[in-house]
Amino acid sequence: GAGVSQSPSNKVTEKGKDVELRCDPISGHTALYWYRQSLGQGLEFLIYFQGNSAPDKSGLPSDRFSAERTGGSVSTLTIQRTQQEDSAVYLCASSLSGQRLLLPGGYTFGSGTRLTVV
């Protein structure tokens, strides 16, 4: 697609429920990132996918968080047994990669999913 698409745009869920957030990156972008933006905070790195390599999960805050990327394209971030502190905007970004980037900007962000846990 023309941009990074995220769905749903907004999600309200009850504490303890599982949620799935979807990211559809730009076609041809091999790198995909998930960030979390809590109220009053900057963007916190969660996870990074690069092609067929093992993802960098170093930013995931707990084992309730997981993500997968099927076929090198669409990614799903899953949060199990949601807690109120999980309430945040979850942003996805994609970029070209595979070599030293000549264009150091390179990232295209989606509009995020605002998750509210009540």
Place this chain on the structure above:
Amino acid sequence: AQTVTQSQPEMSVQEAETVTLSCTYDTSESDYYLFWYKQPPSRQMILVIRQEAYKQQNATENRFSVNFQKAAKSFSLKISDSQLGDAAMYFCAYRIPLTGTASKLTFGTGTRLQVTL
């Protein structure tokens, strides 16, 4: 670890005036990239301007320019002739120019810019 600090949670500027947003960072790397991103209410992060650390010349993009002080690890954003559409959250970010896990962006906590008539 790299850190990015934005010490101004909120700033205000009158339309047509100039405002400067501050950013400092901490790194032991000599080669890196710095960015300013704008986040309007739509939530999408929009790249405003970028600076490669090896370049001494400050980057400019129309009304946006930076003051990059490598020794001081300072990277401020100047917005000239401010417009109502400039109102947004502004994030400073840092990245090392490598692929793989090191290519993730590290962000500051943001500065909310208000533009008044």
